[in-house]
Amino acid sequence: MGARTLTETGTETGTETGTEIGDIAAGRLDATRLAENFADAHPPLTPAQAVVEANRCYFCHDAPCVEACPTGIDVPSFIRKIATGNPRGSARTILEANILGGSCARVCPTEELCERACVHTAQEHKPIQIGALQRHATDWLMAQGTAPFARAAATGRKIVVVGAGPAGLACAHGLARHGHDVTIFEMRPKPGGLNEYGIAAYKVADDYAQREIAFILTIGGITIEYDKALGRDFTLDTLRRDFDAVFLGLGLAGVNALGLDGEEFTSVRDAIDFIAELRQMPKDSVAVGRRVVVIGGGNTAIDAATQARRLGAEEVTIVYRRGPEHMTATGKEQQWAQTNNVRIRYWAAPTCLFGEETTLTDVEFARTKLDPSGQLTLTDETFVLTADMLLKAIGQTFVSTPIQRADDVPAVRNGRIVVDAERRTTLPGVYAGGDCVPGADLTVTAVQDGKLAAAAIHRQLIG
Amino acid sequence: MANLTANFAGIRSPNPFWLASAPPTDKAFNVARAFKAGWGGVVWKTLGEDPPIVNVSSRYGGVSYNGTRVAGFSNIELITDRPLQVNLDEIKQIKRDWPDRAVVVSLMVPCTEDSWQRILARVEDTACDGVELNFGCPHGMSERDMGSAVGQVPEYVEMVTRWCKQHTRMPVIVKLTPNVTDILAPAAAAKRGGADGVSLINTLQAITGVNLDLMAPEPVVDGLGSHGGYCGPAVKPIALRMVADIARAMPNLQVSGIGGISVWRDAAEFIALGAANVQVCTAAMHRGFKIVEDMIDGLANWMDDKSWPSIEAMRARAIRNYVHWSDLNLNYKTVARIDQDLCIKCGLCHIGCEDTSHQAIAALRVDGQRRYEVIDAECVGCNLCFLACPVDGCITMVRQNTEAAVLTWDHHPNNPLRKEAAA
Structure with missing residues (x-):
């Protein structure tokens, strides 16, 4: 089945007819509404709220929340320090374990991690708001403008970090604390990785990603060079020759395609690009369809769909091929989308994109089900959604080409760089972390990778 | 429905909840509001001789615990700062307006028989139900040889109590200070002096906190602080022990329980340890007079559940189980x-x-x-x-x-x- 006009197929759409096709426009809402829609979606706790919430914490022994945090933040300690009026100590406790604790406080799926493990969840289904308290403490310290940690005496060792995303930044900061000199090569014009380019604007409002990075860099000893790409401007071989150690925080540079004809229609986009544009451009310059369909089941789908609504799209539908329990977006994220009047349709997959010339008009879906062997299969039952714009959020992939332009190449398995528990690749002196290695693709896991790699590199260099 | 009528030192009230002598009972305005809310009685804030004393600004200190405000409370306020006759006129009117409620008047004058005789005569004219001798105030007045300066010397307690019993037909209640080593000594002295009952505890000498910016104790008055009198929920355990000691040693001495009583269960505990009624201050200052509604309702419901027909029926029921450590069973063994x-x-x-x-x-x-x-x-x-x-x-x-x-x-x-x- 290829790209056709809907009239050719004779399928009844059941949707309104006679409307303009390809209705895509920027500035659907006025500046005030746009500013409101993209402001901080979850405003911070007031100091009074923070103290009340902090006092709810039991200060558990062997606290389950600590174990549930991929970076192992000492949650009871940082919360107690909020309660006792020691915000500096609180923030340091957080940042000691997770230098991007401020970002994680905003973007972590806490309902799946620390807050799910909170003993209050077992007791009364109302966990301590750990994420909000973490934000409270880290915001306080950032507002002071002083670095939480001092740099050790310079060691003269030079380490290169490829990629200024959360993994790379965490690794760089850890190394800088030990007194090593770190150079970060970043292929984009700004640091931050997905924190800067891949997360909904209202989660990290007020240029938070850049402010946090500036705060982290105050430690000194870290130089970032922009528009420098591995495999283009340098190779793994040259890096290994010029530096004492290498950390690869390459992220996922590729995106999955639907594999349907019509993906070339002008308004069929990768959701990740749409999200990046929203972060980099004035909101009133970002074009969005009147009717938007988002394909996928992760946080990227949620962020794209919700932001499309907040840009002024009238109808936004997420279509996911499995059920709500299978979505990688958490229940809370799904509710957030639904609260934003995004419709989520489960158990359906796109089968055909309809258009006129280069303009998308409709998307046909087949209902899906699990066959008796548990395989997802398409059924004969179909429906059609009229769409001016389609956003693909069906996963990103690791692109290994840049690391392969070298004589010695680290092992890649199942589309990720192979690393050991200390984040060593199979290549001596080369470490990796973040989304380009196996494991959950979360900011917090990326930070942990960078932190562990920094510790391992330090041991390797200093012993 | 349990009968909540209380009888302390011969003074009856429709329920055992009185407001203690303190800011809530300083004026007719407050007391009328209290009676409207349902309080069974009041002890009018302490009267003294004219000219009235002068109070400072910044009078109270509080202790917050884990976000809970006023877990402990202190004051450096003195006795009433209004002219004696103003108070007496208001007391008279209040008693006339609320004849079923207990109106007791707290008194503190210098330690001479003349002083006590004079004021008792004027107070008697109000037709109030009794007097409470303030031998407890541990700050300000004690430095003027009144309040706890009297209460800490059993001989003075006995002497003044005797004067008062001689010079008035009204019931005489002696309010005791907890700032002593042995609470039984002033209680026994009051009894020897002929007191109709004792009320306790008055406040504990305390510093509620230190302002670390000013390096001065709280509450701070123009950069300086003095010790205050501590009360509120934090002192309840201390008060329970003192009430129980008196009830155990002197079962015939009437006791009014005071100290951190905030809810009906606190009152039930004081009564179980021998109190004939209770007096409340901090909880009312924290949340207003309306708290008495649940105090009455909660106590009555609990008494009904436990089949206690009256206050007197349950009074002192825990005293028989309040023993010395050496009476405890060393063979009693529990595990968690x-x-x-x-x-x-x-x-x-x-x-x-x-x-x-x-x-x-x-x-x-x-x-x-x-x-x-x-x-x-x-x-x-x-x-x-x-x-x-x-x-x-x-x-x-x-x-x-x-x-x-x-x-x-x-x-x-x-x-x-x-x-x-x-x-």
Whole structure:
């Protein structure tokens, strides 16, 4: 089945007819509404709220929340320090374990991690708001403008970090604390990785990603060079020759395609690009369809769909091929989308994109089900959604080409760089972390990778 | 429905909840509001001789605990700062307007018989129900040889009480200061002097906190602070002990219980330890007079549930079980039991026991899941885990060796002075 006009197929759409096709426009809402829609979606706790919430914490022994945090933040300690009026100590406790604790406080799926493990969840289904308290403490310290940690005496060792995303930044900061000199090569014009380019604007409002990075860099000893790409401007071989150690925080540079004809229609986009544009451009310059369909089941789908609504799209539908329990977006994220009047349709997959010339008009879906062997299969039952714009959020992939332009190449398995528990690749002196290695693709896991790699590199260099 | 009528020192009130002599009872305006809200009686804020004393700004200090405000409270306010006749006129009018409520007047004048005789005559004219001698105020007035300066000397307590009994037909209540080593001494002195009852505790000398910016004790008055009188929920345990000691030693001395009473259950506890009624201040200052509605309702409902027909029926019922340490059964043995279905895995039972007590709760992992288990052989039944556990009913202290005979220290083999069993 290829790209056709809907009239050719004779399928009844059941949707309104006679409307303009390809209705895509920027500035659907006025500046005030746009500013409101993209402001901080979850405003911070007031100091009074923070103290009340902090006092709810039991200060558990062997606290389950600590174990549930991929970076192992000492949650009871940082919360107690909020309660006792020691915000500096609180923030340091957080940042000691997770230098991007401020970002994680905003973007972590806490309902799946620390807050799910909170003993209050077992007791009364109302966990301590750990994420909000973490934000409270880290915001306080950032507002002071002083670095939480001092740099050790310079060691003269030079380490290169490829990629200024959360993994790379965490690794760089850890190394800088030990007194090593770190150079970060970043292929984009700004640091931050997905924190800067891949997360909904209202989660990290007020240029938070850049402010946090500036705060982290105050430690000194870290130089970032922009528009420098591995495999283009340098190779793994040259890096290994010029530096004492290498950390690869390459992220996922590729995106999955639907594999349907019509993906070339002008308004069929990768959701990740749409999200990046929203972060980099004035909101009133970002074009969005009147009717938007988002394909996928992760946080990227949620962020794209919700932001499309907040840009002024009238109808936004997420279509996911499995059920709500299978979505990688958490229940809370799904509710957030639904609260934003995004419709989520489960158990359906796109089968055909309809258009006129280069303009998308409709998307046909087949209902899906699990066959008796548990395989997802398409059924004969179909429906059609009229769409001016389609956003693909069906996963990103690791692109290994840049690391392969070298004589010695680290092992890649199942589309990720192979690393050991200390984040060593199979290549001596080369470490990796973040989304380009196996494991959950979360900011917090990326930070942990960078932190562990920094510790391992330090041991390797200093012993 | 339980009968909540109280009778303390011959003064009847429709319920046992009185407002203590303090700011809430300083004026007719407040007292009328209190009676409207349902309070059974008041002790009017302490009257003194004219000219009235002068109070400072910044009078109260508070202790917050884990976000709970006014867990403890202190004041450096003195007695009434209004002219005596203004107060007397208002008292007279209030008693006329609220004849079923108890109106007792607190008094503090210099330690001369003339002074007491003079003021008693004027107070009697108000037709109030009795007087309370303020021998408790531990700040400001005590430096002028009044208040606790009297209450700390049993001979003075007895002397002034006797004067008052001689010069008035009204019931005389003596309010005791807890700032003494042995509360029985001033209580016995009051009894010897002929007091109709004692009320306690007045406030404890205290500094509620230090302002670390000003380096001055709270409450700060223009950069300086003095000690205040401490009260509120934090002092209730101290007050319970003093009330109980008096009730046990002098069962015929009428006691009005005061000290951190905030809810009906507090009142029930004071009454169980011998109080004929209770007096409240801090809780009302914190939340207003309306709290009395639940105090009355809650106490009545509880009494109905427990089939106590009246205050007097339950009064002092816990005194028979209030004994000296040497009367406790050393063969009584409990161990903690953890209900694993209720456990939320906070680990507080373990860490308190492990760090500070008997290493009697093991922290285990079973299939990766936390599990806390009591090691019976190490558990001394101290209650620490039971107290620390945030889940009601999760940890219980279960009696062991129920067959063992009672053994007290007096008869214990380790006691060099043990009393040998009769041959």
